[in-house]
Amino acid sequence: MRFVYFNDFRLGVLKRESVVDVTEHLSDIPARDSRDLINGLIENYDRYKASLEEFVAANDGISSNEVQLRSPCPRPNNIDCMAVNYMEDGTRSEPAPINAFHKATNTVIGDGDTMELTDIPASIFEGEAELALVIGKRAENVSEERAMDYVFGYTNIIDGSARGLIASNFFFQMKSRATYTPIGPCLVTKDEIDDPQNLQIVLRNNGVVMQNFNTDDMAHKIPKCISWLSSIHTLEPGDIIATGTNHRGLNPFMDGDKIELEIEQIGTLNFNVRDPLKRTWERVTRKTHIEERGLEGAHTPQLTGKYAKGETAKASNEKDRKLTSI
Structure with a gap:
């Protein structure tokens, strides 16, 4: 199964191109709110697995294009x-x-x-x-x-x-x-x-x-x-x-x-x-910066904006200073 959270943290299961809302089906799992529901389900999965599969099979769900997905693990303990x-x-x-x-x-x-x-x-x-x-x-x-x-x-x-x-x-x-x-x-x-x-x-x-x-x-x-x-x-x-x-x-x-x-x-x-x-x-990877170009440092240096170093940075920071003084 593929679990998702969607909209206002409703718990759902992906079914082809749709999402089946299983929040109410699992309402007897103790949870502070719906964001904790996935942790409770995981802990009791063997108990709920069969009925959950039957419920998902019997319902069409909502088109996945019509929902806003959330993190499927919104409140992990660790x-x-x-x-x-x-x-x-x-x-x-x-x-x-x-x-x-x-x-x-x-x-x-x-x-x-x-x-x-x-x-x-x-x-x-x-x-x-x-x-x-x-x-x-x-x-x-x-x-x-x-x-x-x-x-x-x-x-x-x-x-x-x-x-x-x-x-x-x-x-x-x-x-x-x-x-x-x-x-x-x-x-x-x-x-x-x-x-x-x-x-x-x-x-x-x-x-x-x-x-x-x-x-x-x-x-x-x-x-x-x-x-x-x-x-x-x-x-x-x-x-x-x-x-x-x-x-x-x-x-x-x-x-x-x-x-x-x-x-x-x-x-x-x-x-x-x-x-x-x-x-x-500069939009380059560490591989390009270190292995292909043989440059110093673990990554490409900052070019412009606050905290940048060097001549390019000085010009950029001066521009930022003027803009913030307007």
């Missing part, structure tokens, strides 16, 4: 993000030590929403295309051999990043800003995914492919990630694990950008980017 978890197409000689960071859960946005770039001295804003898995039952100190039994399903996730801030506590400052976690468009149950370690991930920025990689390049595979994380803290139903990205295709996110994250067998997440400061960078 978002754990694996760090440096790809072999980068063979450019890494060995896996980095397994590592992760916690991301604030109220940073989640959904399909059609907007990532807001805030007024901070970041050296660049990027969004990491990632496969996310959603935990199906409480997991504590689980083995790698049993880890996949704890997966409920999969979705698309962007790990938004404001890089180049103060070095200490950099994960928290860089990753946990409002709107920095687009998730969607749907939550796909694991039975509909043939092999989560063989899914193509494509990110397009304004229609241009920037990231294009396969989950078979993960350094630490999904079972190891689940096992390791569950040895640190208990994973609860509805918790999200972002499995990492291939950094070579990372590129600057700027005002007006339209981002598409497509993952094979899941679908395409669409969202917008807004920067009130209109800062700019």
Whole structure:
């Protein structure tokens, strides 16, 4: 099944080109409000699965073109993000030590929403295309051999990043800003995914492919990630694990950008980017900047706008100063 939230956070199931509203059908699941309903359903899925399938089969639903999709996981208890978890197409000689960071859960946005770039001295804003898995039952100190039994399903996730801030506590400052976690468009149950370690991930920025990689390049595979994380803290139903990205295709996110994250067998997440400061960078990937051009730094430098450096930046900042004084 493919679960979505739509309009005022009604819970639905995708059925071909329509959405079947199942909110009332699941009204006996204890929930603070409808945004918590998916977590309750995940926890009790075995109890509701058969009746849910019958209900969806018996109803036509609403055309998917007539609804506004929301994040299918609007209120997770935890978002754990694996760090440096790809072999980068063979450019890494060995896996980095397994590592992760916690991301604030109220940073989640959904399909059609907007990532807001805030007024901070970041050296660049990027969004990491990632496969996310959603935990199906409480997991504590689980083995790698049993880890996949704890997966409920999969979705698309962007790990938004404001890089180049103060070095200490950099994960928290860089990753946990409002709107920095687009998730969607749907939550796909694991039975509909043939092999989560063989899914193509494509990110397009304004229609241009920037990231294009396969989950078979993960350094630490999904079972190891689940096992390791569950040895640190208990994973609860509805918790999200972002499995990492291939950094070579990372590129600057700027005002007006339209981002598409497509993952094979899941679908395409669409969202917008807004920067009130209109800062700019050259539209190149890390691969182009580092490997093809041999330039210094992890990414292309800022060209114009507040916080930019150099002669181009001076002219731009002077223009900004004059405009703000009007």
